[in-house]
Amino acid sequence: MEKGNEMTIQGNEQRISSLDIAAVTGKTHAHVLRDIRNMEQAWEKECGAKFGRSSEKVNMPQGGVRLIPVYQLTKTESLYVATKFNDTARARLVLRWEQLEKKSLTPHPSPNGEGSNYSQKLLVTEAEMLQKSDEIRRQQIGDENRPADGCLTVRDIAQLLRTTVKAVNKALVAEGVQYWNGGRYKLAPKYAEQGLAQDRCFHYYGLDGEKKERAYLVWTPIGMEFIRTIF
Numbered sequence: 001m002e003k004g005n006e007m008t009i010q011g012n013e014q015r016i017s018s019l020d021i022a023a024v025t026g027k028t029h030a031h032v033l034r035d036i037r038n039m040e041q042a043w044e045k046e047c048g049a050k051f052g053r054s055s056e057k058v059n060m061p062q063g064g065v066r067l068i069p070v071y072q073l074t075k076t077e078s079l080y081v082a083t084k085f086n087d088t089a090r091a092r093l094v095l096r097w098e099q100l101e102k103k104s105l106t107p108h109p110s111p112n113g114e115g116s117n118y119s120q121k122l123l124v125t126e127a128e129m130l131q132k133s134d135e136i137r138r139q140q141i142g143d144e145n146r147p148a149d150g151c152l153t154v155r156d157i158a159q160l161l162r163t164t165v166k167a168v169n170k171a172l173v174a175e176g177v178q179y180w181n182g183g184r185y186k187l188a189p190k191y192a193e194q195g196l197a198q199d200r201c202f203h204y205y206g207l208d209g210e211k212k213e214r215a216y217l218v219w220t221p222i223g224m225e226f227i228r229t230i231f
Helices: 018-026 029-047 075-084 087-104 120-146 153-161 165-174 221-230
Strands: 007-010 013-018 052-059 065-075 179-183 183-185 197-205 212-217
Touching: 007 065, 013 018, 013 075, 013 087, 018 029, 018 065, 018 075, 018 087, 029 075, 029 221, 065 075, 065 197, 075 087, 120 197, 120 221, 153 183, 153 212, 153 221, 165 179, 165 221
Parallel strands: none
Antiparallel strands: 007 013, 013 065, 052 065, 179 183, 197 212
């Protein structure tokens, strides 16, 4: 394995370390490691292989050194993980790959002899890889939410009943069907096996630029009919 400051080359594959990803994107290495570990299972299921892992010595503030885990990712792997990042961090990683490849590859002359068309080819490749990594992530989210397909939100139900979201939630709490916990409504345990509701997840960016996940209750047709009996 040949090493450089920013990239390793294993066989014919270029790899970038999780430490370099953290430096490029402005994220902490701990956050990058977290994102990699969270997404490794889906990647292994899709591709049949885990991410490459090694270790590296780092100097401690009070002296001494310790070994820390470091992942070595291919371009496709790193851009897949970057779907967890905000747009700015993803763009920085794409540009870093462009810099690394310009250093390691010889520019290809264009067919019309007008010089290099390397940059144009590279940008197309990056766009295709980002698209592929986004497709994998969308598939993962779709799989998570499949049990909630065909369910209604509280807002949908409130509109059908010609009332308000607040009134529906208040009635469900009063009847002991749901309760408020951890910033969201949850189904009471005694109703959990009756097929009334499912959790639906959505993903968003927080103020810190991290992609976050939140779940909320949605109601099945059985649940909708149950709510009608309350009103």
